[in-house]
Amino acid sequence: MLKNKLENLIGKSAKKIQKKYKLKKLxxxxxxxxxxxxxxxxxxxxAMVLGKEAKKNPMEVGDFLIQKIKKDKNFHSExxxxxEIIKPGFINFTLSTKFLQKNLLEILKQGEKFGSSNSGKGKxxxxxxxxxxxxxxxxxxxxxxxxxxxxxYNIYKFxxxxxxxxxxxxxxxxxxxxxxxAYKNWGxxxxxxxxxxxxxxxxxxxxxxxxxxxxxxEEFARKETKKLQDKNKENMKIWKFLVEExxxxxxxxxxxxxxxFDYVLGESFYDNMLEQIVNECLKKKIARKSEDAxxxxxxxxxxxxxxxxxxxxxxxxxxxxxxxxxxxxxxxxPDKILYVVSNEQALHFQQLFASLELLDWxxxxxxxxxxxxxxxxxxxxxxxxxxxETVPLESLIEKAVKLARKAVEEKNPKLSKAEKEKIAKIxxxxxxxxxxxxxNRLTDIVFDWNKMLNFQGDSAPYLQYTHARIKSILxxxxxxxxxxxxxxxxxxxxxxxxxxxxxxFFPEIIERAAxxxxxxxxxxxxxxxxxxxxxFYQKIPVLKAEKELRLARLNLIFAAATVLKNGLxxxxxxxxxxx
Numbered sequence: 001m002l003k004n005k006l007e008n009l010i011g012k013s014a015k016k017i018q019k020k021y022k023l024k025k026l027x028x029x030x031x032x033x034x035x036x037x038x039x040x041x042x043x044x045x046x047a048m049v050l051g052k053e054a055k056k057n058p059m060e061v062g063d064f065l066i067q068k069i070k071k072d073k074n075f076h077s078e079x080x081x082x083x084e085i086i087k088p089g090f091i092n093f094t095l096s097t098k099f100l101q102k103n104l105l106e107i108l109k110q111g112e113k114f115g116s117s118n119s120g121k122g123k124x125x126x127x128x129x130x131x132x133x134x135x136x137x138x139x140x141x142x143x144x145x146x147x148x149x150x151x152x153y154n155i156y157k158f159x160x161x162x163x164x165x166x167x168x169x170x171x172x173x174x175x176x177x178x179x180x181x182a183y184k185n186w187g188x189x190x191x192x193x194x195x196x197x198x199x200x201x202x203x204x205x206x207x208x209x210x211x212x213x214x215x216x217x218e219e220f221a222r223k224e225t226k227k228l229q230d231k232n233k234e235n236m237k238i239w240k241f242l243v244e245e246x247x248x249x250x251x252x253x254x255x256x257x258x259x260x261f262d263y264v265l266g267e268s269f270y271d272n273m274l275e276q277i278v279n280e281c282l283k284k285k286i287a288r289k290s291e292d293a294x295x296x297x298x299x300x301x302x303x304x305x306x307x308x309x310x311x312x313x314x315x316x317x318x319x320x321x322x323x324x325x326x327x328x329x330x331x332x333x334p335d336k337i338l339y340v341v342s343n344e345q346a347l348h349f350q351q352l353f354a355s356l357e358l359l360d361w362x363x364x365x366x367x368x369x370x371x372x373x374x375x376x377x378x379x380x381x382x383x384x385x386x387x388x389e390t391v392p393l394e395s396l397i398e399k400a401v402k403l404a405r406k407a408v409e410e411k412n413p414k415l416s417k418a419e420k421e422k423i424a425k426i427x428x429x430x431x432x433x434x435x436x437x438x439x440n441r442l443t444d445i446v447f448d449w450n451k452m453l454n455f456q457g458d459s460a461p462y463l464q465y466t467h468a469r470i471k472s473i474l475x476x477x478x479x480x481x482x483x484x485x486x487x488x489x490x491x492x493x494x495x496x497x498x499x500x501x502x503x504x505f506f507p508e509i510i511e512r513a514a515x516x517x518x519x520x521x522x523x524x525x526x527x528x529x530x531x532x533x534x535x536f537y538q539k540i541p542v543l544k545a546e547k548e549l550r551l552a553r554l555n556l557i558f559a560a561a562t563v564l565k566n567g568l569x570x571x572x573x574x575x576x577x578x579x
Contacts, residue, residue: 002079003042003508006093007031009075010046013068017061021054033505035528040082040092041501048089058089066091100500101488107503107559108481115506115566120161126328127153127163129340130259133170134246134266135179135200138253138393140375140447147433147572148372148441149340150259151519154570159514164262164332168324169250171243171266173317175204177225180238181217182207184224196245226314229271243268253393257429258572270323274315277322278308286358301354304347321352322359329361336366338517343371343442370517373444380446401428403453407461411579423576427453427461430573434460437571438523458527460573463564466530468579469537470561477543479554490552495536499560502529506563510570519571526567533560 010031018026029046047062054061062085069075069083082094107114129149132142149165157163182203183192192199211217228235247264254260278294281287287296287308294309308319328334339349349369356362405424408415415423431453438458439445455461491500505525513521542553565575 001508001511002504003031003033005074006042006044009069009072010044010065012072012074013065014046014050016068017050017054017065020064021050021056023050023053025053027053033508034092037498037501039086039090040084040094042093042095044091044093045089047085047091051089059085059087062089062091095501095504097492097497098489100497100504101491103504104488104491104500104556104559107562108555111481111562112566114562115510116158116160117507117511118160119511120156120159123335124162124164124332125156125336125338126166126332126334127156127338127340128166128168129153129338130254130261131168131170131341132246132250133175135175135197135242136204136246137197137201138250140391140393140396143393143396143432144372144375144436144441144445145340145342146254146257146259147436148370148519149338150257150572151437151570152338152340152370152514152517154572155510155514155519155522158510158570164334165260166263166265166328167261169247169264169266171239171246172229172268172271172320174221174225174314176228176235176239176242177221177223178207178217179204179242180224180228180235181221183238196242197249200242222312222314226312229314253397256394256397257433258574265324265327267317267320270320270327271315273323273326274319277319277326278315281308281322281355281359284359286355296351296355296358298351298354298358300358301350303351303354306351306355317348318352318355321348322355325356325361325367329365334365336368338368338370340370340372343373345369346371368517370441372441376444376446396432397429399449400432400453401425403449404428404431404461407453407455408579411455411465415578419578423579426574426576427464427579430460430464430568433571433573434463434523437519438527440520441518460568461579463526463530463568464573464576465579466533467561467564467568467575468577470533470557470564471577473542474554474558474561477550477554479558481555481558486551486555487548488552488555490549491556493540495532495540496553496556498532499529499536499556502532503559503563506567513570522567522570526564529560529563529567533557 010029014026014029027049029044029049031042031044034040034043047065048058050065051058051061066083066085070077078096079099080093081096083091085091127149129152130142130146132138153163153165179200183200186203186206188199207217207221224235228239243266278287281296282294287294290305292311293307296306296308298304298306306318307316308322309315325337328337341349346369353362353367353369356367401424404427405420408420408423408427435447435451436445451457451459453459453461455465491497502525509522509525513519540553542550542557545553568575
């Protein structure tokens, strides 16, 4: 990719400056895409950081750096039309028109594969995401992990990695003691059989309300949890029923959202490994007994004690996570594992990764906690299942599709009823996903229906409508893609070149999104591309242009539609042909 080549070129020339000024170290520099092309297409701060290190004027350093870059044997003058330095010391690189025109041919040849690469060839990555709890409906709080995780899965797969998705569902642990206690003492079996998830959610909420008044209930729940872990027949029967019914509900939601998993291995899958894990920790002397519980001391990392076995013999999430890693290392042998889990679990993952280091399991594997902020209600507070505040995901989807149906009706009333329903589903679900993925994952988000379904703003409907608009133009023109029989040199005005430049950046944007684990980088890029196309469409004739120029412009907008579709696909969003 051009950005990588440019970084290498600047790096080589920067080393010559390091030698000239006898610098002990070469400072880190950045190369970024320019959002405003009047300042070039790429910009670097190399002269500024070198000037600071050498205590020299960055403008002077920049002039010397440009000279060295131009003399490098790997520098191709036909790629860059201009290289200049501007105050306070940024070096801007402007791509040549000829190079941009040539790149359009490559996009047309690659089509749906444009932007993909083999950078991950031979590497395996596990993406652990979604992880809802059994016996509770999926709600808006589960949305972020699910769609961020699926998008990262899509991105890494597009880059050639062997990508494996694992839904580590919460089907074991202390919440089951509470559910089983509530089921046994307050449950109406007839109602539960008719509507298991809704009824069990009510019982779960009731348990927590009752426990506020009666502290003994927590102890009763712990005993039920221990009985389950000891494979008590009655508790196992209740548990299996809850798991089966929950998985049916989850699968229904996943199908609507277009989410697929390679593995659905819940916490219960690892139950028979837990004693072995604890024994290994004791044997390696990284764990010890403390008041009949088993803990891992993490003082070395300035972290709290990591509890892996309770006084009553019950195991914890920590033990299950260690077992899951051991299983994955043995069976899948990944190079990297991504845990797409909220900010709230940051300490847990710090403790987990530190424990892995002590166990000496993490030498040849990279593990990352992909943190994200919470989904907040209108009051700006976290939604709580315990307090009965959550919005079921199914209700959220239904509302989004209903609102999208209204928007589609206003935009294109001539569509058939079946087409309107199909498009409304695509637009509504796309709006929900994009509302999340377009924002920095580390920030908390509040749902805003007006923003989400705005055809003009930074939203999925806006991008989908832009794609559909291009497809409409291509249908009117009876266009057939051709990478050979057109004169690309006719594409040379400012608006045409702005689209060509934006298209060129796409493969680099995907790599950056993967490196930073941030799908919002792709979302922001697509918004910029759609904006450039719509400005072009407002001011430049396509269908009314003379024959050769018409074909060149049709090829240009076809390439834009291809990239919009590819990019939306990486976000898990469909790009309809018409809206």
